[in-house]
């Protein structure tokens with residue numbers, strides 16, 4: 272486990288986390304406003320795997336994604352978050368993302384005056400500088416070529432790159448911007464926490480088509496949702512169910528189908544049967 276002892280500057284210089292990098296959550300306990308919310312979460316997401324995290328409202332799903340990305344309001348009181356063999360708990364959110372962890376935000380902010388292309392070029396350059404502090408940034412023609420390649424891959428209209436980020440975007444367009452960002456930054460692992468409401472069918476389709484396209488390029492994805500619906504589009508190999516701050520059940524795609532049919536009650540009963 273020597274790699275975990277890396278000092279951050281060295282780590283950042285060598286940020287190229289090895290292929291097959293995994294995100295490992297080990298016995299994670301998280302408090303929000305001094306209240307324990309996560310109570311020992313264990314989960315491993317490897318590159319090239321699609322995992323769905325489901326569970327009733329308030330079970331702690333978003334708390335997990337916020338803790339993974341290092342949101343300051345979420346206090347990790349025990350456990351570890353390991354990415355590519357490196358403990359990332361002491362890293363700032365932007366350091367985590369430069370290492371190759373991508374988080375699609377539930378409520379993306381609008382940045383009037385900043386185009387999608389400019390935003391993405393800045394984000395890409397930040398990631399390149401993390402790898403090599405001397406990096407002068409991607410030359411504009413090369414960036415333009417990259418954008419076109421990615422937009423074509425995602426079957427997006429090229430005009431999208433010139434739009435102001437999230438300014439007047441529909442739900443679907445916000446998701447499109449996120450998926451394009453994922454395509455350009457090429458994270459190893461992406462976490463997509465879907466809002467419990469407001470994800471219309473168009474947005475759902477954009478997200479799932481994007482994930483399915485990028486998945487073939489060895490992206491690992493954790494899709495967080497309480498909707499069975501999204502799983503009609505994204506096909507996870509692994510499904511986990513969170514209740515009351517713990518993952519209480521893991522299985523294959525059939526687990527999501529079972530949930531749709533039977534709800535969460537059987538799990539609650541099972542939990543109670545376990546003496547909880």
Ligand code: ADP
Pocket residue numbers: 303304308326327328329330331332333334335344
């Ligand atoms: P889920 O995403 O599964 O619906 P959350 O992680 O959002 O669940 O919430 C789990 C619990 O943590 C809830 O009781 C919620 O009120 C609380 N919680 C989460 N985030 C915050 C926050 N920023 N401030 C206060 N309470 C929070």
Ligand code: MG
Pocket residue numbers: 332333334
């Ligand atoms: Mg949530």
